[in-house]
Amino acid sequence: MQAINASPRTGVGSREDFERLFREEYPRVVGIANRVLADRQAAEDVAQEVFVDFNRLHRADAPYAGPWLHAAAAHRALNAIRSRLRRAKREAAYPLPAPADPAEEVERAEERRLVRAALARMPGRGATVLALRYSGLSYSEVASALGVGVNQVGTLLRRAEAQLRREVERGTSR
Amino acid sequence: MGHLGDGALRRLIDEPLAMSDSERFHYQHCEHCQARRREYEAQAESAGQLLAVGPAEVDTQAALRAVTARSAHPASAPVRLFARSASSLNAFRRPILIAAALLALTSVAVTAGPAVLTTTIFEPKAPVTAVTVNPPAGETQGAIAGLPDLSAYGDMTVIKKAQTQTGVTPDEAASTTGLKVLTPPAQYATGAVTYTTVTASEGSFTFSKAKAIAAAQAAGKPAPVFPDGIDGSTIDVTAGPALVEVFGTVDKNSTLSNLPLILAQSKAPVVKSTGVSYEQLEAFLVAQPGIAGNPSLVAAIHAIGAPLAAGQIAIPVPADRATSKDETGNGVPGVLISENTGLASALVWQKGDIVYAAGGHFDESQLLAIYKSIG
Structure with a gap:
C-alpha cells in the first residue's frame, strides 16, 4: 500500500521559496476567500487548501504563483458558497460579527445571505472579478489572475457590479 | 476621439x-x-x-505550519471523500486516485437506461482486483500536471461529511462504524493498537457545461468537451463507514522496513447517477483537453475502468513500484500487492459489501496467515 502512494511530487522547489511565497501571499489569499465567504475561519480553510494544492503541483518560484493562488482562492470560495446554497438548512448559518442590536444583527445576517446567494448565482467571471478587486488586487493583478488584458478588467468589473446589484435585488424581491 | x-x-x-x-x-x-x-x-x-466583510487577521506562521504538515502528510488533511478525488483532475497525481475518480465518474452502468431517474452505476459485485498501470506513476503525474480542474465542471455538494476519530476504544470503534473489530494473531500484533474510525459519507456532483466553459476561460485553459447527456446530470457517491487498526506506531520515522501491521475495513462505495450511462461518463472523461491527446493516460483510464465495468473494485498498481498477484487460488477473494523492494506488502480482499486490507512489513505467507485468522 505504501508503494502505491509513493509517487514523486511535481511541486518540488526549495522550502525557502515556498515559505517566502506563503508569507507574502497568505494574508491576501485569505482576504480573497473571506470577501466571498464572509467567514474568516472558512476562508483560512480555503486558503490552506489552495496552498497545499499549489505546493503539490507547482514550484514556489513559478512566475505565475501569485495569479494562480488568487484565482484559485476566488474559485474555491465561490464553489464553497454554491455548495452551501444547496443546503437550505445551512444557508442561514454564515457566522457574523455580533452587533449589539439584535434587530441590526438580523438585518445584517439577511443582507450577507442575499449577497452570498447573489455571488453564487452570478455566471462567468463576474463573481471572481469582484472577489479579486474588492480584496485589494490592482487591475494588473486581477488581469493576471483572470488571464485577460488589463484593459478588460474595468469592463468586467463594471458589468459585475451592475450584475451584483441586480442579483441582490432579485433575491430581495423573492 | x-x-x-x-x-x-x-x-x-x-x-x-x-x-x-x-x-x-x-x-x-x-x-x-x-x-x-x-x-x-x-x-x-x-x-x-x-461586499464589505470584517477584517481577516491571520496568524501566518501557524498557518504555514499547518500547510507544511498537510503537504508532508496528505492523509492528515480533512477527509473529503469525493470532493478531492473525483472533482479535481489536479488530484489525479497517483494512479490510485484515478481509480477513485473512475469509481465516481466512469463506473459501470449495470442497469442504466436513459429513462431511469436514479441508477446504481457502481456497486461491487466481484472480488477486488489489481490493474498494472503504465506509464509509471511519475510519468503519469507529469503528463497530467496541466490538466483542467474538474471541480470547476459543476457543483459539488457534501451531503454527509465523514467524521474521523482517532484513539477510540474498540467498543467505541465498533459502535460508531457498525463494523467488527478485527483481532489478528498475537505474533503479528506487537505494538499498542490505535483505532481510527471514519463515519459514512455521501457527496454528489452535478455537471454544468456553462460553469465549466466559464471556468476554463477564466483560467486560460482550453474549452472543456461536454458530450450530449452530461450537462445537468448528477452523480451521487456513498462510502464508509471505515475502521483502521494500527498495531504499533506510524509516524515520520516509519519506513517500509518497520511498518507495523495495519488492518483496514470499509463499506464499499456505491455510485448512483441520474440516468447518465457508463459510456457517456467515460467518453466525457477521456475527451477532456489534456487527456484526449495523451494516449497513455487514456489507456490507463480504460485499464482501470474495465474491471469497474465488471463490478470490481480496481486497485491500480504502478508498474515501476509494485507488483500484484491474484490470491483467489489461495482462497482469498482479492489480491496481494507487493512493493518492489519486498519490504512491504498488502493483502486486499472483499467479503459482502465490505473491503478489507491487511498490510505492513510482511511477506505473502504472513499476510495469508493473518487473513486466515481474521478473514
Missing part, C-alpha cells in the same frame, strides 16, 4: 493615473463621459458596501 469605454471610465475611479493624456483631455471636456463615470462610481460604492 470618441467617448471613453466603460472599462476606461471604471478604471478611472480606482486608478486615475492609468489614464492616457488623450483620454484625460476628452474626459475633462465631455459631460457625457463625466455623467457615466458618476453612475459607475455610485454602482462601485454600492458594490463595495454589499
Whole structure:
C-alpha cells in the first residue's frame, strides 16, 4: 500500500521559496476567500487548501504563483458558497460579527445571505472579478489572475457590479 | 476621439493615473463621459458596501505550519471523500486516485437506461482486483500536471461529511462504524493498537457545461468537451463507514522496513447517477483537453475502468513500484500487492459489501496467515 502512494511530487522547489511565497501571499489569499465567504475561519480553510494544492503541483518560484493562488482562492470560495446554497438548512448559518442590536444583527445576517446567494448565482467571471478587486488586487493583478488584458478588467468589473446589484435585488424581491 | 469605454471610465475611479493624456483631455471636456463615470462610481460604492466583510487577521506562521504538515502528510488533511478525488483532475497525481475518480465518474452502468431517474452505476459485485498501470506513476503525474480542474465542471455538494476519530476504544470503534473489530494473531500484533474510525459519507456532483466553459476561460485553459447527456446530470457517491487498526506506531520515522501491521475495513462505495450511462461518463472523461491527446493516460483510464465495468473494485498498481498477484487460488477473494523492494506488502480482499486490507512489513505467507485468522 505504501508503494502505491509513493509517487514523486511535481511541486518540488526549495522550502525557502515556498515559505517566502506563503508569507507574502497568505494574508491576501485569505482576504480573497473571506470577501466571498464572509467567514474568516472558512476562508483560512480555503486558503490552506489552495496552498497545499499549489505546493503539490507547482514550484514556489513559478512566475505565475501569485495569479494562480488568487484565482484559485476566488474559485474555491465561490464553489464553497454554491455548495452551501444547496443546503437550505445551512444557508442561514454564515457566522457574523455580533452587533449589539439584535434587530441590526438580523438585518445584517439577511443582507450577507442575499449577497452570498447573489455571488453564487452570478455566471462567468463576474463573481471572481469582484472577489479579486474588492480584496485589494490592482487591475494588473486581477488581469493576471483572470488571464485577460488589463484593459478588460474595468469592463468586467463594471458589468459585475451592475450584475451584483441586480442579483441582490432579485433575491430581495423573492 | 470618441467617448471613453466603460472599462476606461471604471478604471478611472480606482486608478486615475492609468489614464492616457488623450483620454484625460476628452474626459475633462465631455459631460457625457463625466455623467457615466458618476453612475459607475455610485454602482462601485454600492458594490463595495454589499461586499464589505470584517477584517481577516491571520496568524501566518501557524498557518504555514499547518500547510507544511498537510503537504508532508496528505492523509492528515480533512477527509473529503469525493470532493478531492473525483472533482479535481489536479488530484489525479497517483494512479490510485484515478481509480477513485473512475469509481465516481466512469463506473459501470449495470442497469442504466436513459429513462431511469436514479441508477446504481457502481456497486461491487466481484472480488477486488489489481490493474498494472503504465506509464509509471511519475510519468503519469507529469503528463497530467496541466490538466483542467474538474471541480470547476459543476457543483459539488457534501451531503454527509465523514467524521474521523482517532484513539477510540474498540467498543467505541465498533459502535460508531457498525463494523467488527478485527483481532489478528498475537505474533503479528506487537505494538499498542490505535483505532481510527471514519463515519459514512455521501457527496454528489452535478455537471454544468456553462460553469465549466466559464471556468476554463477564466483560467486560460482550453474549452472543456461536454458530450450530449452530461450537462445537468448528477452523480451521487456513498462510502464508509471505515475502521483502521494500527498495531504499533506510524509516524515520520516509519519506513517500509518497520511498518507495523495495519488492518483496514470499509463499506464499499456505491455510485448512483441520474440516468447518465457508463459510456457517456467515460467518453466525457477521456475527451477532456489534456487527456484526449495523451494516449497513455487514456489507456490507463480504460485499464482501470474495465474491471469497474465488471463490478470490481480496481486497485491500480504502478508498474515501476509494485507488483500484484491474484490470491483467489489461495482462497482469498482479492489480491496481494507487493512493493518492489519486498519490504512491504498488502493483502486486499472483499467479503459482502465490505473491503478489507491487511498490510505492513510482511511477506505473502504472513499476510495469508493473518487473513486466515481474521478473514
